[in-house]
């Protein structure tokens with residue numbers, strides 16, 4: 630059977646990449662395929678949101694470069710919350726440069742992403758050297774990489790043969806590439822008839838998820854957990870503003886309510902898929 634109909638636990642048991650295995654195990658243990666994207670600009674708010682959604686998520690997605698008062702201690706606090714609430718960390722860095730540069734961006738600078746982020750992602754646009762560059766840093770640390778095979782935005786150029794080439798690139802580096810940011814399952818995409826891809830297990834993490842809105846004024850498009858997980862076969866729903874809101878200031882009680890609501894919706898959609 631394909632990864633589409635297997636349980637997260639079955640997939641965890643045989644996944645060779647430590648970060649992918651840990652994510653699948655966490656999903657099963659917490660009965661949550663919810664990743665919350667915490668796109669806020671103040672360190673305190675960032676930690677408060679994570680502390681409240683922590684019990685409901687398998688993964689926290691960050692954009693640490695938007696935090697105005699970033700300091701190294703923020704990462705230590707994030708790691709403490711990761712241990713307290715049992716979730717993994719995904720810095721949504723979207724690397725897109727030559728291998729040598731991305732290796733430096735991943736390991737060094739102010740953020741030292743590789744030292745704390747279990748999972749990160751990259752645009753396949755530079756070709757396979759972006760994967761080998763990042764793998765030189767991340768693989769010894771047991772990290773995992775997602776390739777952006779598709780995007781949620783209106784008019785995205787990541788379609789057709791670009792998406793197919795992204796999947797081929799992942800297949801050629803499946804020791805480090807654990808899956809995709811995409812809008813649908815990629816099983817067999819870009820594979821020739823002769824090629825056996827039955828044993829591959831790429832995780833599909835999907836942003837552009839909302840229960841109350843179909844998009845924003847800047848090209849974002851939302852689909853429901855049912856559309857994403859049941860109908861399109863994706864593994865993890867990534868939700869930002871649907872959970873922490875779009876207004877000024879954060880209503881922490883509302884954040885908790887929404888996190889529980891999206892966790893339940895994502896899990897129900899998964900149970901529907903595996904039957």
Ligand code: BMP
Pocket residue numbers: 666668692721779780781782810836837838849867868869870871
């Ligand atoms: P929101 O749910 O508030 O629209 O946030 C979506 C998050 O997912 C943002 O952090 C964005 O950077 C990210 N994202 C996306 O929306 N679409 C993609 O195709 C890829 C992304 O990483």
